[in-house]
Amino acid sequence: MSNLPQFDPTPLTELPAFEALDDHAASLEDVHLRELFADDPGRAARFSLEAEGIFLDYSKNRITGETVELLLNLAEESGLRERIDAMFRGDHINLTENRSVLHVALRAPKTQELLVDGVNVVEQVHAVLDKMSEFSDRVRSGAWKGFTGKPVRNIVNIGIGGSDLGPVMAYEALKFYSQRDLTFRFVSNVDGTDFAEATRDLDAAETLFIVASKTFTTLETMTNAHSARQWALAQLGDEKAIASHFVALSTNAAEVSKFGIDTANMFGFWDWVGGRYSMDSAIGLSTMIAIGPENFRAMLAGFHAMDEHFRTAPFESNLPVMMGLLTVWYNNFFGSQTVAILPYDQYLKRFPAYLQQLTMESNGKSITVSGEEVDYETGAIYWGEPGTNGQHSFYQLIHQGTKLIPCDFLGFSRSLNPQGDHHDILIANLFAQAEALAFGKTSEEVEAQGTAEELVPHKTFEGNRPSNMILAEKLTPEILGKLIALYEHNVFTQGAIWQIDSFDQWGVELGKVLAMRIVPELKGASELHHDSSTNALIERYRRQKA
């Protein structure tokens, strides 16, 4: 008998709301957004929500009042309320790893108490935050000196996955608030080019390496960290230099000290923080150095505000719940395979990449929490690029291709860099895209413009293509925290409906194990025992390398 926690819900497809949604979706197949808007002048107001400074207009979705009602029933029947309470209580909802899932504790105020196996983790979180703040202040002010007595001016974060994507995204998103005389680089790929290019113009005497790894065993990160060590030693010439040029962010003190980093220079976190949910833990040290402790805490306050909204708001006015349900709607009843993330803000250029790990490593699962194979679709493919660049690249397919691609548009009413008409043009494009997708352009409209007959079908836009519009006043650290938490809980909602464990990631293991087997084979001439394709590839590589 397994000692993993047990959870055995009624299969999704047997829930009455799921069956009702199936029939309902069929009845909406031929209904166009044009009709839905024409029939209800109050539609935009009816299908909009606002909370914590974030406005969501979801009226341009292929839904009616009945759809929302049925989706809310699905949430109830799926036990979403109990799942949310279980997470915030610290229950071991990461069933396959038998762990709590408590990234919400990372942004809980000092006065809050959250017990994990009897220990108040909020106290531990704030102790680490205080240590990070003190260190960040010293680096920012120049008080933290390198081995030769020079202040640190370059910060290189070495990490991968959650130990990289969050820090890079947040650094880019909040660059406006960053201390500009500090240089930030991020090394993630085990491809030596990443490390070489990130360090080629840096002086080791002024460089601080942040080795970010929850486990401190990840091959890519440890390979890069060892190269960084050699690079620093080659310039500084003394083992003692490591102490002032390397810090670690990890849960694994033993491995950190084995690497040669003094655990006094380690910023810890805990196994109840998933890698892709860790950017607001110690993993955010580079972010804190860039924007300062005060801004970092404002970002945490933003996260917390959205956590509280998710925990307490009724589902019908709950932003992450509504977004999660809409993704389920298209994924399970319209055959949509993807969600496009389209931020109309250059600072959010890495937001889609960040969301790829958050969403797909979380919900790319096909076995339910009861251990059964699903008989329905789960995790959508998330992808995207900032507008307006995407418009001149892949939007063609969204407008006129054969696939239904729900889009999340994001924008801000105020620019951080006002410049002539730029912002009005940007936002005009943002609104125009959502409008064009929803309403399209009929063949009659195209004909009325005197278009040659044979071109009419090419110039016609079918429309009826769904999107969410997410607006906030201005990109601030607080709003960024809210946006990230919005997606974290959106992912949670989807995973709860799909009855999967959104917090494990067994799917990344096999490739890692096979790579470890192949590494020595690439170096030697040993006999190969793979399939014929892999054997031939290894042999070709050996030949060409030689």
Ligand code: F6P
């Ligand atoms: O890709 C698998 C994974 O475990 C991610 O979940 C994680 O964010 C990443 O590797 C890095 O792990 P670590 O922080 O332990 O180096």
